[in-house]
Amino acid sequence: MTTPDRIKAALAPFRAAAAWVGPDAVRSELARSFAPGARLRLCHPFGELTGPDAFWSICLGPLHAAMPDLERRDMIVTAGTTPEGQDWVACLGNYMGTHLGPFLGIPPTGHLAHMRYHEFFRIEDGRVIEMQAIWDIPELMMQAGAWPMAPQLGAFLCTPAPQTQDGLTASGDGQTALAHVVAMLTDLCRHPAQGGPEVMKLETYWHPRFNWYGPAGIGTGRGVAGFRNWHQIPFLRAMPDRKLDAMGDLMSHWIAEGSYVAETGWPNMRLTITGDGWMGIPPLGQEVLLRSLDFWRLEDGLIRENWVLVDLLDLYRQIGVDVLGRMAEFNKARLPGRVTLPEGAFA
DSSP: OOOHHHHHHTTHHHHHHHHHSOHHHHHHHHHHHEEEEEEEEEOTTTOEEESHHHHIIIIIHHHHHHOTTOEEEEEEEEEEEOTTSOEEEEEEEEEEEEOOSOBTTBOOOSSEEEEEEEEEEEEETTEEEEEEEEEOHHHHHHHTTOOOSOOOSSBOOOOOOOTTSOTTSOOSBOHHHHHHHHHHHHHHTTTTTTSSGGGGOHHHHEEEEEEEEOOTTTOEEEHHHHHIIIIIHHHHHHOTTOBOSSSTTOOEEEEEETTEEEEEESSOEEEEEOSSOBTTBOOOOEEEEEOEEEEEEEETTEEEEEEEEEOHHHHHHHTTOOHHHHHHHHTTTSOOSOOOOSSSOOO
């Protein structure tokens, strides 16, 4: 019988190597844990890749080169079998290390840096056959003072682990939590087409002190006021016709354990930019598809924390904006190359 613990066990050696060991061990565990033909669906600019060698050479290897003391710090790991019968592991955490070399052209700072990741792995016969992942690359750009787009409305912070500190030990039947999140999203989508903010019934679903941890570019909000003012109002002003999963080519995969719920979709939102005011994007009248990988934690029957990553660089790509190219233009006067610290050494 497939259990969440057995699903998680397939990924455990890779997670352990990426947390504490050097790049050689990480690459070795990638080869062992991933099927040779694994389908890797990754955030912009990486795109779709095939197999562990490509993941290393294009993604993880360059990140290790930029941060020689790189650590993978998982904060939530949950697993389960979706209603479609697929086994998935969902991981949330921060890559952290000393930023000594450029990464995707992002200039190094010489300081400890953090970059949140949401990574979902589909497991079959004990190996990863599919991966869907978003790295918060704009978060790294902001720390380097190299973000070339509009300032975010929400707070900027290194995203914390769950307040309960039990994200790595989630267990138990998560169906009640999953039903709560799905009902919340259903009511959330009733506004504005079916009425004012009251039709969303936010207080029915969200804890009074909930934290909404959005991606860099949007930022974090606290409580209903923080969520609405720093994210939802400008978001819906720009794209009031948002549609979620299970429509045409949109599809989400849901897993839940205990008080934790996780959803992956590639993509899972369809919207048309018809209004102004969201992240400095003008009303283009253009339809876009969003990739969003999300985690929720419930407390006393209400959503206490929600971690959201959206592939914002891919959104900008769809509307004809090359964020990394624009970053390079803004930072032409900065000296290229690596940072060398005169005292100490990095492995």
